[in-house]
Amino acid sequence: MARHNLSTVIGFEFTRTVTKKRFWAITLILPLLVFGLGALIVASNVSTSNTADEQKNARFEFLYTDASGLIDPGVARQYGGSAIGSSAEGVEEVQIGGTTAYFDYPADPATEQVKIWGADAGLFQNSRYAAVAESLLSTSVEQKLDSPTDVAVLRGDVKTSTTTFKDGAVAPGFEAILPALVFLAAFFVVIVFLGNQMLNSTLEEKENRVTEMILTTINPTNLLIGKVVSLFLIGLIQIAAFALPVLIGYLFFRDQLNIPDFDLSGLVFDPQKMIVGALILVGGFALFTGTLVAVGAVMPTAKDAAPVFSVVIFAVVIPLYASGFAISSPQSPIVQILAFFPYTAPITALLLNAFGSLPLWQAIIIIVELFVLAVIVLRLAVRLFRYGSIEYSSKVRIRDVLGRRSTAPERAA
Known part of the structure; x- marks a missing residue:
């Protein structure tokens, strides 16, 4: 064969x-x-990023105390915030349903925690309280800066361009x-x-x-x-x-x-x-x-x-x-x-x-x-x-x- x-x-x-x-x-x-x-x-990441932005830009009524002196009252009003006399009053207002949330800013936010109390809106939605509290603090600090350049640097908006060389020519x-x-x-x-x-x-x-x-x-x-x-x-x-x-x-x-x-x-x-x-x-x-x-x-x-x-x-x-x-x-x-x-x-x-x-x-x-x-x-x-x-x-x-x-x-x- x-x-x-x-x-x-x-x-x-x-x-x-x-x-x-x-x-x-x-x-x-x-x-x-x-x-x-x-x-x-990819779609999930985009959705999560969009949701985080929405939470940061969310507006609701809240109370706050500021031991640091960094919070700008005008900015706080734009966010829906009102100052209150003491931490005990703020916590009590949240407990009885008198306000949606209360933010307690410490004397040194860089080393101490910003304490937050809020009405339970669900595990994921509850993260909007921290997002708004952080956004309010950073926006208030930016308001104190005189130069737009300082604001851009603080936000990390600085753009860079890098060119490298190999054997005397621009390296790909x-x-x-x-x-x-x-x-x-x-x-x-x-x-x-x-x-x-x-x-x-x-x-x-x-x-x-x-x-x-x-x-x-x-x-x-x-x-x-x-x-x-x-x-x-x-x-x-x-x-x-x-x-x-x-x-x-x-x-x-x-x-x-x-x-x-x-x-x-x-x-x-x-x-x-x-x-x-x-x-x-x-x-x-x-x-x-x-x-x-x-x-x-x-x-x-x-x-x-x-x-x-x-x-x-x-x-x-x-x-x-x-x-x-x-x-x-x-x-x-x-x-x-x-x-x-x-x-x-x-x-x-x-x-x-x-x-x-x-x-x-x-x-x-x-x-x-x-x-x-x-x-x-x-x-x-x-x-x-x-x-x-x-x-x-x-x-x-x-x-x-x-x-x-x-x-x-x-x-x-």
């Missing part, structure tokens, strides 16, 4: 996956859920970071959303008890390489599906989602960053794919492989928790360890590369490390799959496979 070549395997695996309704459901639903959640968070800012960050986002999306598919790429045949029959007509090396290449192509589809809602949201719903209007024409595509980012992305993808394929060749069922898959996802997420160190202290020991450890290197190195903190020599070492280890892991996966194809009920012991000599030369493609 003629043996299937590599292109046949790639075509079969790719077509089998993309023709499944479940694949498209997951591919389309997950991005929509992620960006829907993002839009909900975020415009040079954003293009390289695309590789980081692509790697994270592919591994998180496609990792389970990588794991099941070999487990599916084992669970269906068809691996022996497949290996009689297909070279195991071609089979696994075909699976890896098809997964890469599927990953490109998922990246496109994930990026599409971003593009649509930016082009058509920017105002509704309060997305900043970036000048995309100002983006800087640094050739070194882009090449390094692409190589790290491919090398990291190959390493993780080979690892998960090898795990699938060792484990008898998806249930047995699930804990290992969780560890792989954990390795992807860990560098994100250390992203603050990677940005602010790229030479710190923890960042360097994460950058050179193979399974945390892709995310860490892509982050360092985007922010210009990855020297070329270090990038070369990491890229070589990823590709070399990916080849080793993939060769191991081929051997594990060949000898573990008939192990349907127990895990394959890697030590036994490595110590066993092949009884026959590998079939020609």
Whole structure:
């Protein structure tokens, strides 16, 4: 029987996956859920900010005493406030319902608390009392300043503009970071959303008890390489599906989602960053794919492989928790360890590369490390799959496979 070549395997695996309704459901639903959640968070933040402004500008009748002498009576009247003789009287008025609230300003508001009593209006609405009390105090202090400049400084309305130089030329800012960050986002999306598919790429045949029959007509090396290449192509589809809602949201719903209007024409595509980012992305993808394929060749069922898959996802997420160190202290020991450890290197190195903190020599070492280890892991996966194809009920012991000599030369493609 003629043996299937590599292109046949790639075509079969790719077509089998993309023709499944479940694949498209997951591919389309997950991005929509992620960006829907993002839009909900943005809307919630906007609503909270608007509510805080409304509370600060709220007007209601209240009483106050001022031991500091900072409160301007005219401003207090505009806010709806009236002075009262003592704290005891103010508290009593609130208790009997004679006033909505009472503010007791101490002699030194900078070191002492402003005490507030008010009628209960609900947990969230009760915060308007503090907002009005603070606004009244700050507005009264501003009234005592003669210069509008002093008022602007006090409010924090001072505007700044920063220009930096690198090698004698104006250094690009975020415009040079954003293009390289695309590789980081692509790697994270592919591994998180496609990792389970990588794991099941070999487990599916084992669970269906068809691996022996497949290996009689297909070279195991071609089979696994075909699976890896098809997964890469599927990953490109998922990246496109994930990026599409971003593009649509930016082009058509920017105002509704309060997305900043970036000048995309100002983006800087640094050739070194882009090449390094692409190589790290491919090398990291190959390493993780080979690892998960090898795990699938060792484990008898998806249930047995699930804990290992969780560890792989954990390795992807860990560098994100250390992203603050990677940005602010790229030479710190923890960042360097994460950058050179193979399974945390892709995310860490892509982050360092985007922010210009990855020297070329270090990038070369990491890229070589990823590709070399990916080849080793993939060769191991081929051997594990060949000898573990008939192990349907127990895990394959890697030590036994490595110590066993092949009884026959590998079939020609």
